[in-house]
Amino acid sequence: xxxxxxxxxxxxxxxxxxxxxxxxxxxxxxxxxxxxxxxxxxxxxxxxxxxxxxxxxxxxxxxxxxxxxxxxxxxxxxxxxxxxxxxxxxxxxxxxxxxxxxxxxxxxxxxxxxxxxxxxxxxxxxxxxxxxxxxxxxxxxxxxxxxxxxxxxxxxxxxxxxxxxxxxxxxxxxxxxxxxxxxxxxxxxxxxxxxxxxxxxxxxxxxxxxxxxxxxxxxxxxxxxxxxxxxxxxxxxxxxxxxxxxxxxxxxxxxxxxxxxxxxxxxxxxxxxxxxxxxxxxxxxxxxxxxxxxxxxxxxxxxxxxxxxxxxxxxxxxxxxxxxxxxxxxxxxxxxxxxxxxxxxxxxxxxxxxxxxxxxxxxxxxxxxxxxxxxxxxxxxxxxxxxxxxxxxxxxxxxxxxxxxxxxxxxxxxxxxxxxxxxxxxxxxxxxxxxxxxxxxxxxxxxxx
Amino acid sequence: xxxxxxxxxxxxxxxxxxxxxxxxxxxxxxxxxxxxxxxxxxxxxxxxxxxxxxxxxxxxxxxxxxxxxxxxxxxxxxxxxxxxxxxxxxxxxxxxxxxxxxxxxxxxxxxxxxxxxxxxxxxxxxxxxxxxxxxxxxxxxxxxxxxxxxxxxxxxxxxxxxxxxxxxxxxxxxxxxxxxxxxxxxxxxxxxxxxxxxxxxxxxxxxxxxxxxxxxxxxxxxxxxxxxxxxxxxxxxxxxxxxxxxxxxxxxxxxxxxxxxxxxxxxxxxxxxxxxxxxxxxxxxxxxxxxxxxxxxxxxxxxxxxxxxxxxxxxxxxxxxxxxxxxxxxxxxxxxxxxxxxxxxxxxxxxxxxxxxxxxxxxxxxxxxxxxxxxxxxxxxxxxxxxxxxxxxxxxxxxxxxxxxxxxxxxxxxxxxxxxxxxxxxxxxxxxxxxxxxxxxxxxxxxxxxxxxxxxxxxxxxxxxxxxxxxxxxxxxxxxxxxxxxx
Numbered sequence: 046x047x048x049x050x051x052x053x054x055x056x057x058x059x060x061x062x063x064x065x066x067x068x069x070x071x072x073x074x075x076x077x078x079x080x081x082x083x084x085x086x087x088x089x090x091x092x093x094x095x096x097x098x099x100x101x102x103x104x105x106x107x108x109x110x111x112x113x114x115x116x117x118x119x120x121x122x123x124x125x126x127x128x129x130x131x132x133x134x135x136x137x138x139x140x141x142x143x144x145x146x147x148x149x150x151x152x153x154x155x156x157x158x159x160x161x162x163x164x165x166x167x168x169x170x171x172x173x174x175x176x177x178x179x180x181x182x183x184x185x186x187x188x189x190x191x192x193x194x195x196x197x198x199x200x201x202x203x204x205x206x207x208x209x210x211x212x213x214x215x216x217x218x219x220x221x222x223x224x225x226x227x228x229x230x231x232x233x234x235x236x237x238x239x240x241x242x243x244x245x246x247x248x249x250x251x252x253x254x255x256x257x258x259x260x261x262x263x264x265x266x267x268x269x270x271x272x273x274x275x276x277x278x279x280x281x282x283x284x285x286x287x288x289x290x291x292x293x294x295x296x297x298x299x300x301x302x303x304x305x306x307x308x309x310x311x312x313x314x315x316x317x318x319x320x321x322x323x324x325x326x327x328x329x330x331x332x333x334x335x336x337x338x339x340x341x342x343x344x345x346x347x348x349x350x351x352x353x354x355x356x357x358x359x360x361x362x363x364x365x366x367x368x369x370x371x372x373x374x375x376x377x378x379x380x381x382x383x384x385x386x387x388x389x390x391x392x393x394x395x396x397x398x399x400x401x402x403x404x405x406x407x408x409x410x411x412x413x414x415x416x417x418x419x420x421x422x423x424x425x426x427x428x429x430x431x432x433x434x435x436x437x438x439x440x441x442x443x444x445x446x447x448x449x450x451x452x453x454x455x456x457x458x459x460x461x462x463x464x465x466x467x468x469x470x471x472x473x474x475x476x477x478x479x480x481x482x483x484x485x486x487x488x489x490x491x492x493x494x
Numbered sequence: 495x496x497x498x499x500x501x502x503x504x505x506x507x508x509x510x511x512x513x514x515x516x517x518x519x520x521x522x523x524x525x526x527x528x529x530x531x532x533x534x535x536x537x538x539x540x541x542x543x544x545x546x547x548x549x550x551x552x553x554x555x556x557x558x559x560x561x562x563x564x565x566x567x568x569x570x571x572x573x574x575x576x577x578x579x580x581x582x583x584x585x586x587x588x589x590x591x592x593x594x595x596x597x598x599x600x601x602x603x604x605x606x607x608x609x610x611x612x613x614x615x616x617x618x619x620x621x622x623x624x625x626x627x628x629x630x631x632x633x634x635x636x637x638x639x640x641x642x643x644x645x646x647x648x649x650x651x652x653x654x655x656x657x658x659x660x661x662x663x664x665x666x667x668x669x670x671x672x673x674x675x676x677x678x679x680x681x682x683x684x685x686x687x688x689x690x691x692x693x694x695x696x697x698x699x700x701x702x703x704x705x706x707x708x709x710x711x712x713x714x715x716x717x718x719x720x721x722x723x724x725x726x727x728x729x730x731x732x733x734x735x736x737x738x739x740x741x742x743x744x745x746x747x748x749x750x751x752x753x754x755x756x757x758x759x760x761x762x763x764x765x766x767x768x769x770x771x772x773x774x775x776x777x778x779x780x781x782x783x784x785x786x787x788x789x790x791x792x793x794x795x796x797x798x799x800x801x802x803x804x805x806x807x808x809x810x811x812x813x814x815x816x817x818x819x820x821x822x823x824x825x826x827x828x829x830x831x832x833x834x835x836x837x838x839x840x841x842x843x844x845x846x847x848x849x850x851x852x853x854x855x856x857x858x859x860x861x862x863x864x865x866x867x868x869x870x871x872x873x874x875x876x877x878x879x880x881x882x883x884x885x886x887x888x889x890x891x892x893x894x895x896x897x898x899x900x901x902x903x904x905x906x907x908x909x910x911x912x913x914x915x916x917x918x919x920x921x922x923x924x925x926x927x928x929x930x931x932x933x934x935x936x937x938x939x940x941x942x943x944x945x946x947x948x949x950x951x952x953x954x955x956x957x958x959x960x961x962x963x964x965x966x967x968x969x970x971x972x973x974x975x976x977x978x979x980x981x
Contacts, residue, residue: 136837136839137734138730138733138734138837138838138839139837139838139839139868140733141837161736189683199651199655199677200677200678202683202686203651203655212926212930216926216929216930217926218924218926218927218929218930219923219924219927220923220927220930220931222902222903222904222922223837223902223903224835224836224837224867224868224902224903224904224907225867226643226647226652226835226864226867226868226869226904226907226908227835227903227904227906227907228640228641228643228690228904228906228907228908228909228910228911229904229905229906229911229915229919229922229923230911230919230922230923230927230928230931230949231687231690231691231931231934231935231949232641232654232686232687232689232690233687233930233931233934235654235683235685235686235687235689236682236683236684236686236687236934238683238686239682239683240682240683244682255738256736256737256738257736259736279596282596282598283595283596283619283707284707285619285707285708285709285710285776286710286776287707287709287710287775287776287779310775310776310778310779311776311778311779311782311783313778313782314776314777314778314779314781314782315778317778318776318778367678369674369676369677369678369679370676371594371597371599371675371676372596372597372598373594373596373597374597401677401678402597402676402677402678403676403678439591439592439601439700440591440592440601440659440675440700440702441659441661441671441673441674441675441702442671443674444674444675444676445674445676446674446676446678446679446680448680463680463681464680466679466680466681467670467671467672467673467674467679467681468670468671468672468673468681468682468684469681470670471664471670471672471684471937471938472681472682472684474937474938475682475684475933475934475937477937478933478934478936478937479930479933490681490682491680491681491682492681
């Protein structure tokens with residue numbers, strides 16, 4: 046079969062199947078066809094046809110994070126979800142919304158905002174070079190990303206209360222439901238969240254919503270040195286002023302680190318708390334009602350952003366690394382980043398949700414791949430060596446990770462994107478059960494899953 | 495029971511950690527759901543994660559099913575033993591290993607009680623947010639198995655939102671970690687899928703939990719209404735105004751009457767329903783929200799409203815609510831605790847329908863529930879000496895679950911499926927949905943030895959499961975009720 050002959054089964058399954066164009070490449074791998082199902086039934090038929098003909102598939106939403114993860118081992122069909130773009134139900138009184146996977150976050154925010162509500166994930170709308178499109182609900186769920194307010198609201202797995210997904214064999218399956226409180230059966234929404242399209246195709250999701258805050262305030266300060274940064278972040282996060290986010294932004298090594306705190310709530314109360322938070326952070330800190338320009342954005346503005354990869358799903362914006370750790374290790378992690386980067390001759394920009402223990406480091410696209418590999422290796426080693434703190438030997442053996450989300454092709458070739466992943470054997474067993482033929486985004490995920 | 499298994503268990507746990515005397519084993523024959531009873535063939539009480547792993551490995555080698563038990567407070571029979579299996583009692587593993595206030599984490603063993611975590615965290619200014627009513631005795635390991643909620647999960651979330659790392663023993667007897675405590679570990683969120691799996695995917699041996707900052711201010715309001723419908727309207731108005739209280743609880747006239755008789759909680763006389771609204775957070779927000787809640791309750795026709803000014807007054811307001819289940823036991827011979835969920839906005843209609851069903855059946859129903867998240871706990875009152883009432887109560891209890899499904903809700907909000915509701919699972923989920931859940935189970939427990947017979951309807955699924963790689967043992971029906979409980 047050739048790329049210009051669409052297999053009959055695929056054409057029968059879905060009205061909109063076209064030969065793939067170069068822009069449809071997934072992390073450099075060219076698919077043969079793009080199928081754009083308009084309904085759950087069509088999506089199911091596409092997967093059934095793919096299973097029948099041993100075609101590997103990769104789901105795609107807005108395509109903004111299509112470059113994340115390893116290139117697929119095989120990719121015959123890209124399943125484009127943008128035609129499934131309906132908000133199926135917004136039960137405002139129940140603070141719940143049921144949406145199709147192809148709905149963009151921006152569209153959903155508009156619909157919910159009309160009722161004074163939100164899906165509290167504040168995913169960057171595009172960020173960096175993400176000209177490809179706008180992030181979709183399905184893509185956000187599949188990559189598990191969240192912005193600064195993860196400190197208060199968590200990540201997609203914390204807000205998804207029901208999911209409808211199609212298995213590799215075409216079976217349409219549902220778990221969870223439309224009510225927030227529900228413990229009937231396994232919660233497969235958690236499993237699909239952050240699974241990078243390797244377990245099935247997410248077609249619908251139900252989310253818990255939150256009211257939009259009546260007022261917000263940002264308190265920011267410039268701080269020098271890892272220890273002082275860690276102290277400021279711990280003081281903000283440990284206060285009883287209920288911060289919704291505590292972020293840092295460190296554009297370059299040795300320079301000032303911006304520390305920012307978001308407060309949300311009653312207008313009078315927010316103003317009062319902003320004043321108290323200034324007291325906590327110090328006399329140099331500033332309160333403002335508007336978001337600082339660096340808030341939730343790509344570290345250093347290199348184009349590699351937590352919100353989006355490069356066009357065509359290729360990592361053209363440099364290397365983006367997600368660093369997760371226990372918040373008490375912040376000082377050590379910042380020092381480890383500097384030490385590893387210094388040794389590798391790099392100066393990555395660092396930004397992120399310091400109090401929630403998630404930072405992003407961004408290395409320039411022109412950095413030598415060997416230096417990026419050395420930086421990553423040095424960072425992982427230092428984090429593994431780092432003081433585990435109380436109860437050494439009794440807690441989790443690893444208390445953090447450095448995962449490469451996006452990278453130029455030449456960097457991908459020389460680094461281990463995921464690093465050590467606890468529980469990998471069980472993950473492989475889950476993959477084998479859900480997708481025994483390894484047709485769903487094969488090879489994209491940790492451990493070659 | 496395999497004859498070689500007992501000496502092996504004694505080797506692992508010591509003779510004081512193995513119970514084989516039939517009389518002593520009866521201690522463990524049920525959990526909080528006393529209508530299902532089955533004494534285990536053997537009970538073991540390991541003290542370390544390594545002992546749990548060795549026990550499970552021995553069971554796996556002997557192909558003997560095993561069930562974990564925490565404090566035994568579960569209300570769906572999730573810890574109901576197998577008469578042909580080993581019960582692994584986790585109550586000796588109750589160390590709080592570490593409190594890390596800066597990371598807002600604690601590491602605990604599974605037998606630690608829920609409240610003990612908050613008690614240990616309090617000096618640092620933190621608490622453990624999920625607060626099931628049984629928190630004084632229930633164990634964190636059991637909370638993980640059931641994904642326990644509580645009155646305050648409306649704002650603060652359930653167990654799954656507060657667990658970031660689990661050391662587990664897999665059904666094959668291997669010790670492994672799910673998650674690394676960060677909440678952002680690489681790979682599949684097996685931790686999230688494991689939480690709430692009711693002991694069917696493995697046994698938890700250590701838990702990393704999130705700690706939550708103790709709020710600046712807390713206030714508790716008690717509002718009395720003529721009817722539950724009016725109370726329900728107030729709930730909708732509060733949520734509609736963009737307020738997310740820490741808790742919104744409701745009790746109807748019968749539940750109030752029972753609580754009054756039991757603890758003299760002095761709720762407003764003649765109320766058809768009371769609403770307890772608790773607000774927490776920054777002082778200014780609590781002040782504003784409290785004023786708004788008062789106004790909304792008054793608009794909804796509230797007769798009287800009280801606000802607790804201090805912890806002692808707050809405790810008095812909560813006393814009635816917290817005593818309700820036990821109190822109802824004083825006004826009836828027997829009752830069934832039901833646990834179902836409906837969308838919050840459907841509450842008034844569903845409560846009316848329950849009242850109709852109750853009247854038609856001639857069976858009283860007391861309603862005590864988490865109104866904020868639509869989680870109903872109808873208590874179905876009956877006389878267990880009357881075969882007619884037993885049957886009518888069972889039927890009514892089931893009809894309430896049908897109502898929950900009809901209104902787009904769930905057959906359980908926090909008590910779990912266990913053995914009690916597995917037969918309702920096909921009403922809520924289709925065959926493909928259940929089969930997909932089985933895929934997860936087969937990935938963890940291909941031999942089907944880990945708490946078999948729970949959650950999923952028996953015996954049709956696992957044996958026929960498409961992708962099950964190993965031979966699944968046939969599941970026998972859930973434990974039979976002992977003769978004294980037969981209706």
